Amino acid sequence: MAEKLQPLKVLYCSVCSLPAEYCEFGPDFEKCKPWLLKNAPGLYPDLVSEAEKAAEQLQGVNISGEKGDTSKRQGSAANFQPDEEVKKLPGGKVKKKEKPEIIIEKVIRNKRKCVTMIKGLDLFGIKLSEASKKFGKKFASGASVVKGPTEKEQIDVQGDLMLDIVDFITETWENVPESAIFFIEDGRKVPAVG
Amino acid sequence: MFRKFTQEEISSQNQVKASVQRKIRQSIAEEYPDLEANLEDLIPKKVPLIVAKCQNHINLVVVNNVPLFFNIRDGPYMPTLRLLHQYPSIMKKFQVDRGAIKFVLAGANIMCPGLTSPGGSLDDEVLAEAPVAIMAEGKEHALAIGFTKMPAKDIRSINKGIGVDNMHYLNDGLWKTVHLD
Ligand SMILES: [Zn+2]
Numbered sequence: 001m002a003e004k005l006q007p008l009k010v011l012y013c014s015v016c017s018l019p020a021e022y023c024e025f026g027p028d029f030e031k032c033k034p035w036l037l038k039n040a041p042g043l044y045p046d047l048v049s050e051a052e053k054a055a056e057q058l059q060g061v062n063i064s065g066e067k068g069d070t071s072k073r074q075g076s077a078a079n080f081q082p083d084e085e086v087k088k089l090p091g092g093k094v095k096k097k098e099k100p101e102i103i104i105e106k107v108i109r110n111k112r113k114c115v116t117m118i119k120g121l122d123l124f125g126i127k128l129s130e131a132s133k134k135f136g137k138k139f140a141s142g143a144s145v146v147k148g149p150t151e152k153e154q155i156d157v158q159g160d161l162m163l164d165i166v167d168f169i170t171e172t173w174e175n176v177p178e179s180a181i182f183f184i185e186d187g188r189k190v191p192a193v194g
Numbered sequence: 195m196f197r198k199f200t201q202e203e204i205s206s207q208n209q210v211k212a213s214v215q216r217k218i219r220q221s222i223a224e225e226y227p228d229l230e231a232n233l234e235d236l237i238p239k240k241v242p243l244i245v246a247k248c249q250n251h252i253n254l255v256v257v258n259n260v261p262l263f264f265n266i267r268d269g270p271y272m273p274t275l276r277l278l279h280q281y282p283s284i285m286k287k288f289q290v291d292r293g294a295i296k297f298v299l300a301g302a303n304i305m306c307p308g309l310t311s312p313g314g315s316l317d318d319e320v321l322a323e324a325p326v327a328i329m330a331e332g333k334e335h336a337l338a339i340g341f342t343k344m345p346a347k348d349i350r351s352i353n354k355g356i357g358v359d360n361m362h363y364l365n366d367g368l369w370k371t372v373h374l375d
């Protein structure tokens with residue numbers, strides 16, 4: 001029997017009941033907008049900039065320079081755009097001291113079923129939900145974002161993709177160097193290339 | 195199919211015998227092998243399983259008042275969208291382009307060109323008369339459950355007319371029926 005699947009939690013709009021990403025096709029997008037701004041600004045970046053512009057005009061103050069405000073907004077965003085976050089850090093500095101790494105581990109479930117787990121993409125500013133979609137499409141297989149044992153989110157792709165996946169990652173996201181990708185083999189971390 | 199569905203359309207709700215419950219679980223496990231390990235949680239043996247019969251030979255599989263699966267006559271069981279959203283990997287996937295989203299959400303069946311255009315995609319392993327998750331360009335979650343009218347390969351080569359019947363979609367009557375009273 002296959003391993004138990006972890007149920008994914010989908011963000012449903014409390015106004016129209018659809019997954020938040022479908023509000024724009026829902027019965028009344030206008031009514032959803034305030035809720036979306038608060039709960040899913042990452043999904044509708046245009047909405048956020050619209051609201052910011054409106055707020056600026058209203059107050060006649062330029063708020064974009066205020067650091068505290070920006071971070072507060074990002075903190076509340078369930079789906080903030082990581083790309084921007086990375087760009088904002090000068091000289092490629094990342095908050096953590098350690099170098100960001102991507103760890104790929106293959107887990108065999110009941111002898112023939114196999115799942116490839118990918119951790120750390122988020123450290124490169126990659127949105128996991130989008131990455132998961134890309135993996136699913138590329139490898140024509142089930143891919144999902146799951147909370148790993150350490151409570152950090154990771155992507156699980158069904159199937160043994162150890163060999164193809166490094167090329168796919170470095171081709172898809174040019175900011176990820178091959179040298180940052182590692183495999184876990186027999187419990188040891190080894191560089192994926194070299 | 196569930197466009198205007200409401201609970202009033204349910205003609206009977208019956209708790210099924212243990213043997214029938216076992217059979218339903220087994221056919222769901224065969225259709226969705228990746229979900230097998232979760233079935234004891236979703237359809238616990240000790241909790242009564244209700245089959246609600248609705249118009250047009252639709253049956254709903256209901257546990258703790260929540261509709262989890264549906265089928266037509268003795269056809270394959272299909273998950274409700276709310277269940278599929280939790281376990282997106284259990285179904286094969288087709289994707290419609292962005293332009294098709296509003297039609298699918300209005301209940302229209304899925305036309306081949308919406309699947310074969312650059313924003314669409316097909317899983318070539320899918321045959322005719324198979325349940326399939328309908329995804330959408332630029333979106334992460336399924337917007338409909340479909341039942342193929344022809345194999346994916348024919349959808350690609352024929353590329354006109356209806357390729358997939360729209361069985362259940364976001365905001366239809368079944369979506370709105372989160373709990374049965
Ligand atoms: Zn909404």
